Amino acid sequence: QAKRQGKNTWRWFDERDNLTAVEQVRLDTHLRLALAQNEFEVHYQPIVGLGDAGVVGYEALLRWTSPVLGPVPPAKFIPVAEAHGLIEPLGEWVLRAALAQVRTWRRTGGPTVYVSVNVSPLQFSREGFVAGIAALLTESTLRGEALMLELTESALITDVPTSVGKLRELRALGVRVALDDFGTGYSSLSYLRQLPVQVLKVDRSFVNALDDEGVTLVQAVVTMAHGLGLMVVAEGIEETGQAETLRTLRCDLGQGYLFGRPAPAVPVDPAQEQRGSPESNAGKLERGQS
Ligand code: C2E
Ligand code: MG
Ligand code: MG
Numbered sequence: 001q002a003k004r005q006g007k008n009t010w011r012w013f014d015e016r017d018n019l020t021a022v023e024q025v026r027l028d029t030h031l032r033l034a035l036a037q038n039e040f041e042v043h044y045q046p047i048v049g050l051g052d053a054g055v056v057g058y059e060a061l062l063r064w065t066s067p068v069l070g071p072v073p074p075a076k077f078i079p080v081a082e083a084h085g086l087i088e089p090l091g092e093w094v095l096r097a098a099l100a101q102v103r104t105w106r107r108t109g110g111p112t113v114y115v116s117v118n119v120s121p122l123q124f125s126r127e128g129f130v131a132g133i134a135a136l137l138t139e140s141t142l143r144g145e146a147l148m149l150e151l152t153e154s155a156l157i158t159d160v161p162t163s164v165g166k167l168r169e170l171r172a173l174g175v176r177v178a179l180d181d182f183g184t185g186y187s188s189l190s191y192l193r194q195l196p197v198q199v200l201k202v203d204r205s206f207v208n209a210l211d212d213e214g215v216t217l218v219q220a221v222v223t224m225a226h227g228l229g230l231m232v233v234a235e236g237i238e239e240t241g242q243a244e245t246l247r248t249l250r251c252d253l254g255q256g257y258l259f260g261r262p263a264p265a266v267p268v269d270p271a272q273e274q275r276g277s278p279e280s281n282a283g284k285l286e287r288g289q290s
């Protein structure tokens with residue numbers, strides 16, 4: 001109905017958690033055309049060292065603005081894309097765009113940042129997934145170190161042996177893998193030892209609850225992660241107090257509105273790109289609006 005309500009369309013998405021079958025089909029129709037019609041954009045959110053607040057990388061976050069439906073959040077359209085066989089072309093598009101962006105940042109001589117790309121469980125489960133990543137790296141003339149992939153536990157635990165095989169192949173390419181939304185799944189500890197991942201992203205719900213018990217939880221996660229040789233990123237940091245607490249807890253990296261909202265990459269000045277100016281900042285992004 002929202003479509004017929006004109007200017008209120010975007011609220012339709014905010015007010016409903018689950019889409020009915022009919023609504024999904026309608027979303028699917030628009031989604032199907034969206035790639036061809038260039039309605040997607042990648043925004044980048046800085047990931048910083050909690051010790052020195054320097055930017056080490058950016059998370060790529062997909063944005064869709066439909067001319068009919070308005071901006072649709074990824075939490076709404078990703079599941080629809082998954083259900084309608086669109087996640088693979090979409091996932092490939094994001095990877096290609098993100099790698100091209102890192103390539104541009106590096107060509108302009110800024111600090112060596114990586115890009116961290118979310119991968120749908122369905123995408124990861126495909127047989128040719130790692131080969132596809134290798135091909136995209138070759139295409140972008142980047143080494144694997146430029147790329148991190150964010151996967152949730154659920155993507156990895158349905159078939160642990162196969163997942164382990166793919167994670168090893170990715171590691172051989174130099175591509176790092178982060179466990180996203182860590183702490184929200186149910187199998188965290190048992191599988192962690194078996195899965196060759198390099199980074200844990202502590203879910204924002206923990207960062208939001210840094211009271212006595214919350215601190216104890218995060219401390220335990222950091223200790224465990226470091227014991228296993230993993231880096232820890234805290235998601236959803238909005239306040240300096242949270243960043244300070246997490247730093248004291250020896251959390252390595254942080255991400256959140258405090259450091260920067262997801263934003264489009266600022267186009268690089270072509271003259272500067274040719275010179276490859278060493279002064280230019282790889283983290284040239286608009287701060288502020290998402
Ligand atoms: P995620 O990977 O856990 O991404 C973090 C989400 O937290 C993003 O929401 C980001 O905008 C938001 N965020 C970052 N800092 C803060 C903060 O300080 N406070 C609050 N309240 N939120 C913060 P977003 O962009 O809406 O994405 C939601 C989810 O959609 C992502 O969660 C990810 O699971 C999925 N997603 C986004 N882009 C892609 C994509 O390209 N491919 C796939 N497969 N999934 C994607
Ligand atoms: Mg993520
Ligand atoms: Mg996350």
Ligand code: MG
Nearest residue numbers: 181203204235
């Ligand atoms: Mg999350």
